[in-house]
Amino acid sequence: MSSMIPVSVEIEGNETEVVKIHSTADITAVKEQLLGKDHLNYQVYYNDQILNSHETVPADTSYRDPLLIRRTSIDLPMPVAKPDLVSSLIEESNVITQNPIFTGGCQCGKIRYALYSTPERITVCHCRMCQKAVGGPFIAVAIISTKHFAWTRGNPSTFASSSVATRGFCSNCGTPLSYQIRQKLSIEITIGSFDRAPELIPQEQIGIESCLKWALLNKLPPKSSDANEIPPSKIISYQHPDHETSEAEWLTFNTKQKDEIQELITL
Ligand SMILES: [Zn+2]
Ligand SMILES: [Zn+2]
Structure with missing residues (x-):
């Protein structure tokens, strides 16, 4: 059974906001919810540690201690990156x-x-x-x-x-x-x-x-x-x-x- 839990999230440079997610959601699900298709270009940190895509979301985030989402895209200027x-x-x-x-x-x-x-x-x-x-x-x-x-x-x-x-x-x-x-x-x-x-x-x-x-x-x-x-x-x-x-x-x-x-x- 999964319940909804509140998570504090700051997308770098913006204010911290609280989103509700399933307690069983992983980092990828949170990124998808907040960033849509663009989520692959972002990395999630908590207490300065990188959280991998498959990890579950820490339940003890707070306004003072939010998940931090940073852009990681290398944005190479080419349509097909070989x-x-x-x-x-x-x-x-x-x-x-x-x-x-x-x-x-x-x-x-x-x-x-x-x-x-x-x-x-x-x-x-x-x-x-x-x-x-x-x-x-x-x-x-x-x-x-x-x-x-x-x-x-x-x-x-x-x-x-x-x-x-x-x-x-x-x-x-x-x-x-x-x-x-x-x-x-x-x-x-x-x-x-x-x-x-x-x-x-x-x-x-x-x-x-x-x-x-x-x-x-x-x-x-x-x-x-x-x-x-x-x-x-x-x-x-x-x-x-x-x-x-x-x-x-x-x-x-x-x-x-x-x-x-x-x-x-x-x-
Ligand atoms: Zn095979
Ligand atoms: Zn070799």
Whole structure:
């Protein structure tokens, strides 16, 4: 059962006001209520501590001690922020002067990245392609707008795992780093590669149809891949099948991937 509780909030530069929220609401819900669609550009603080999107709202706020909402947008002047472009802009013009909220990178340190906003969502995916891509029971990723994300050292190598997405990894040490649906303005970053990985707590599990029985996470709501934004029926997988193949069969997969990569280069 959730009840309504009063919360004192100051949006930086404005007067403190009291809003009523559900006692179970998280920080994202409060930001959405106050700021609408623009909420992704804001960070919430309480007693000088950053509150992450999934955290519940502290019940002991007061007029003297309100939640403080500050704008964090890096506001890069471009319609489509490609991560590599963001990196080069940082180097060239120092557009981004604020400190990142999260940083991370691969095992060897050749590739580093930064997030300038808290992730929009943190998800576990059990689908067969994510299992294969990380060589583990599932992938866990934080999803963030490319506007608030930059590769800050090096750029990952990429593999087109299907007709709609590429996966980024370090070519030196092999750490899986990212998943990105082509032309989408968000990127998914593996939470194990974050410097402060313990702070990233998944809110949902998807790809449940391929979930290994022992790897089901009981606390998270499960969803099938059919509920994905792009369901499996709309995707051509370039993943090797789960059985032995002849060299000729394998070459057909390999050729599809090469065509895809060629297409990406010429986009
Ligand atoms: Zn590396
Ligand atoms: Zn998946």
